[in-house]
Amino acid sequence: MGGFAKEVEVSTSLPPAKAFKAFAEDLDTLLPKVAPQAIKSVERLKGDSIPGTIKKITFAEGYGFSYAKHRVDVFVEVWSALLDKDNLLYTYVVIESDFFNNMVEKISYKTKFVAAADGGTSIKVTTTFYTIGDIQITPDLMLQIKEASEKRALILKAIENYVLANPDA
Numbered sequence: 363m364g365g366f367a368k369e370v371e372v373s374t375s376l377p378p379a380k381a382f383k384a385f386a387e388d389l390d391t392l393l394p395k396v397a398p399q400a401i402k403s404v405e406r407l408k409g410d411s412i413p414g415t416i417k418k419i420t421f422a423e424g425y426g427f428s429y430a431k432h433r434v435d436v437f438v439e440v441w442s443a444l445l446d447k448d449n450l451l452y453t454y455v456v457i458e459s460d461f462f463n464n465m466v467e468k469i470s471y472k473t474k475f476v477a478a479a480d481g482g483t484s485i486k487v488t489t490t491f492y493t494i495g496d497i498q499i500t501p502d503l504m505l506q507i508k509e510a511s512e513k514r515a516l517i518l519k520a521i522e523n524y525v526l527a528n529p530d531a
Contacts, residue, residue: 365492381483430459450475
C-alpha cells in the first residue's frame, strides 16, 4: 500500500470548544442543513457513535461523487471518529467512496482544534491517502484531491457562518 499525507490549517473566529462542537459533535446534523448543495444526507448504518460505527454520507447530485462511508475508529460523532473532547481532537477514516476510483484504499483524517491568539481557533487537518497496492498518485488523482479539499473548505466555512448566525444552535 502506498500513500501520502497532506496537512492543511484553517482558521475560524469560533472559540475552540464551539468550533469542536460544530465541526465534530454536531456535524451529522449541520452538514445537510448548511450545505444542501453538497450534502444530501448523513445516515448511520451501524452502531451508535462507538468504535465500529459506520456512517454513509450521500452527496448532492452534481457534487462530483455520490457517497462516502466513514468508520468510527475509537469514539463518537462526526462522520466517524476518535473524538477526544479533552484535547479537542477527532480522527476518522473514509473506508468506501466512489471517489476512490479503484486507486484509493482509504483516507484517514486527523483534526486538531487549537486556540488562536485572537480567541478563535486554528484547525489543523492531516489527511492521509492510502493507495491500493503500489498504485502511484497520478496528476489526475492529485487534481481530484485538490478539488475535494477545496469543496471541503467551502463546507467548513458554511458551517462557521451558520454557527455565527445561530449562536444558540
